[in-house]
Amino acid sequence: MNSVQTAVSQTSPPKKSFLYDPKVRGIFYQVVLVLAIVYLFYVAATNAVENLQRAKIASGFGFLNNTAGFDISQTLIQFSAAGGTYGDAFIVGLLNTLLVSAIGIFFTTILGFLIGIARLSKNWMVAKVAMVYVEVLRNIPLLVQLLFWYIAVLGTLPQPRNSLEMGAGFYLNSRGLFMAKPIWGSNISVVVAALVIGLVGTFVYRRWARRQQEQTGRQYPVGKVTLALLLGLPVLTWIVLAVAGANPITFELPRKGTFNLTGGMQILPEFVALLLGLVTYTAAFIAEVVRAGILAVSKGQSEAAGSLGLTPGQTLRLVVIPQAMRVIVPPLTSQYLNLTKNSSLAVAIGYPDLVQVFMGTVLNQTGQAIEVVVITMGVYLTISLVTSFIMNIYNRRVAIVER
């Protein structure tokens, strides 16, 4: 200490201690922090090891290969109580989470944009109704809404034997929504090929049309051609095949038995309730995001578009929305992530998502809390990080380029 003191005193007044050096202080604080964190982890780890040994709980990820021994009500891959392992159960749960999130994001985007635009409508009634929707849905916890949908609405549906018949092979009862199940024939590949050709054709045509417009100013009918290529071509192929007697898709209709419906496709009431709750709840938030985004585009932009002779529809499509998207995309992304994370509330109504299957049943059966929690949290973290990474790339592309 003394030697340091003298060394310092050669360059600075002797009164000052080296402890006044912000660098030294910084290092000191950080060392304290690191020591505290390391100590915390050390204590936690030693306690955990001791407690696990006392409770005779195995550790490590070997349990993923053990037979699960329980059934899951909705499986996108082959899974049975006898043959499925905990690892399979994990994949089933993960796929169910991704399924409900993806479908939910699709519908909530549509609903959210509709309501967000409706809130800005010049029509007083439409704007007020949209506002009431947003205020009510945003201020009630999602859990209450989910339980409401599940128990109060779907719970009042009739028993299977009194199923509500909705026509076209749709039945609704307390076990969910039953509908026709498509059975893919062997030559479905022809229809798929037609769809792929339609996709590629659309892409090529749109590029060509844009270039033509940029060079000559002539506009080609993009929308109609896209529709014809994307929808018309596969449908036409299908009809031709069906007429030729080689129908690629046949439908298995649910049949009414004495107690239950057999055959067809069943959508669980839990899935319907979760989807309804997630879509309507998130749409209220997306509506606010969209409203803020549209309001952020200055009024002069739409006035200028109008004075150029664009119709209101064109103004919205070509001027307002592209600019509003820059403001909308970042918060929209976080709403998508919120929806994905909120899908974990499935555990409250028994939809077999990742948390319900893995953090619920598997955790209770194996008792390996640390591994299960780490895996589950890792999945959500990965989804979050990957989504924000992709959205950041998109965001960089649409962001205003300052010249």
Next chain:
Amino acid sequence: MSTAVDIPRFVRAKQVEALPPPNLARGPIAWVRENLFSGPFNTILTLVVFYLLYVAVPPLVRFLFIDAVWTGTDRAACRADTGGSETGACWAFIWDKINYFIYGSYTVSERWRVDIFFALLAIGVAWLLWLRAPRRDLGAVYFFWIFPVVSYVLLTGGNADLGLRFWIGFAIFGALVIALFAFFAALLKTAMRPALIMGGGIVAVIGITLAVVDVDFGLAHVPTSLWGGILVTLLVATVGIVVSLPFGILLALGRRSKLPIVRMASVIFIEFVRGVPLITVLIMANTMLPLFLPGDMTVDRLLRPLIGTALFASAYMAEVVRGGLQAMPKGQYEGAMSLGLNYPQMMTLIILPQALRIVIPGIVNTFIGLFKDTSLVAIVGIFDLVKTIEASRIDPNWAAPTIGITGYAFAALFYFIFCFGMSRYSLGVERRLAAGQKR
């Protein structure tokens, strides 16, 4: 003799009242034309909305009010087969169970303590949220120290009975803390008095807190397993805000720090917590917390989700506070430094008072989210409002078809009133702050 003057001319001496605008340009009819039927598309929209309202609103009103059952003591009132009404909400059920929804199974003779807790909470919230309230600094001390300690004693009964050995240990700890402060003051060659006051202050605050918890006020002990209903909902939300605000500020400062390890630790914590759903944090707190503690130590069942929600809310609060810190112009930092203030002084005296003020709307919005999220503790088996409704719904005494809907409608109404009120408050503050910025 004719002059121009003699020729009678008509000159209006005073202004006439303007004619009223035609009926079609003013008044309710014009308003309706302008806002509801301004074109074919708008007309169709209006009609569609009217139809939707016609389909939705009258049945809702009929269910909630007209056909509702208001009085009754058991399921008979709400079942058609016993002469009751099944088409309306069964408010009699809520009325019958209201004490359970508010207090859970809290000992009946001790419920006045919960009422005092509610009152203390209301005082604290009003003191902090009313921007022109007197002595808001005292309000902060009240809300973040006095109120939690008093509430703890009130709700549990206090009388922790820490024992003599604990107090001897605490005395040694206190002496060590004060000695540490004195040592650093000596090392830094600064005045001894402020260091001793600061060290003594910290020890005194902790000591007084522990002493209040230790003293026997003659209140009966009420175990947390009996707590429930709105009490627990408000408790989780209160603990969340009381912990998350200071902790969130620390995290935000850490994230803005120049020290790389401090910054990294804060970023990792914040991004980790924000990347996972609350329910996984709650399950983690429920299953892993007991593992990480020494074998003979148990964590109260209610305390586990409290820790989980508090940590979760801290990460979100940190991001809100960071927004405020970033919005501070650099001149404020430079001005504070040029006055010779050190980092804690700069933050507590100059930066944070301004930064926190502009993020009040953000803090309130985070709190609304936290308040709604408290309902998730029901999933890990804590008897909050949602869980008490779940439990009452299957009470055979009240087995009737409309009980579920009525219960959830009550919960929805409760949450809506709180959240909507808070969101209006935050909008009001936002408008006030914006008005201040406009000048």
